[in-house]
Amino acid sequence: MSISTIDNENEIVTADGTPLRISIKRAERRRKIRAFGLILPLFLFVLLFFVFPIIKLGLVSIDNSIVPDVLVHSVVAIEEWDGNGLPPESVYAAMAKDLAKGKKNRTIGRVAKRLNFEKSGYRRLLISSARKSEKLNAPFKDALIKINKKWAEPAYWQILARENSSITFSYFFAALDLGINADGSIYMQPEEQSIYIEIFARTLVISAQVTIACLLLGFPIAYLMANLPTRTSNLLIILVLLPFWISLLVRTTAWIVLLQDQGLINQTLQLIGVIDEPLGLIRNRIGVVVAMTHILLPFMTLPLFSVMKGINPSLMRAASSMGANPVQAFF
Incomplete structure (x- = not known):
């Protein structure tokens, strides 16, 4: 874009004679409109299928007409x-x-x-x-x-x-x-x-347990995916995405085979002499946490990976060179 200067006002203008200040504002406005146009479909989707139903449900819950x-x-x-x-x-x-x-x-x-x-x-x-x-x-x-x-x-x-x-x-x-x-x-x-308070408390406890389990498993996996060579990292990504490609029914059946009283885990532990009686690993809190962690682990790992991938690896080396220990350099 060519520009020139108006001597009498000392104001920079574009080639078509428009002041540069106004031209920049117009360009910024067009950029915002384009950005808004990109997010508008998602905004309408959230509004129609999430916000409005929640508002309607709230109104119905107090309706006594x-x-x-x-x-x-x-x-x-x-x-x-x-x-x-x-x-x-x-x-x-x-x-x-x-x-x-x-x-x-x-x-x-x-x-x-x-x-x-x-x-x-x-x-x-x-x-x-x-x-x-x-x-x-x-x-x-x-x-x-x-x-x-x-x-x-x-x-x-x-x-x-x-x-x-x-x-x-x-x-x-x-x-x-x-x-x-x-x-x-x-x-x-x-x-x-009284049943609802107990159900709410149980839901919160299970949610916290699954979240912690996903974080403990997903954080190191995401770190490896972000720092290993591309070939190995791609293999890990495929393994993380694998649950999305398997039917929920198949995954549930697989965990039943593994966790039941005569399942692979109990039989292996009994075979090596760790336990004498089968452990209760299914149809209880343990089975719920294990299965939900397996299902939700990709939703923890992939966002962590996307953030870690954007961190420059040289930052840790720079921190170490300035005297930080490995823990300080990592965090």
């Missing part, structure tokens, strides 16, 4: 109830009206399923009452209790009073083994009913 949509009159009437004893006659009348409408619109089953999540027996209560809603007459309180004695239990009404909003956090509490009392206080589920 089915209750106020179906039990329209009941959720309004129950707001006047103080939560003590049984609701007044107006709440029972509103419920009778909603039951009849829900039966006619065939929506009572959906709200019954939702409230049954909060208290077992709610589904049968609503559906059985809706079937006889056409025969209900005032006073509706006595009529509903006559149909099902559960209408005389405050617990069912307290749940409706608590879940009368279009947003609920009950699913989140349940996922953390928490429950909500009738007065709105939060409590921990009994040990025999």
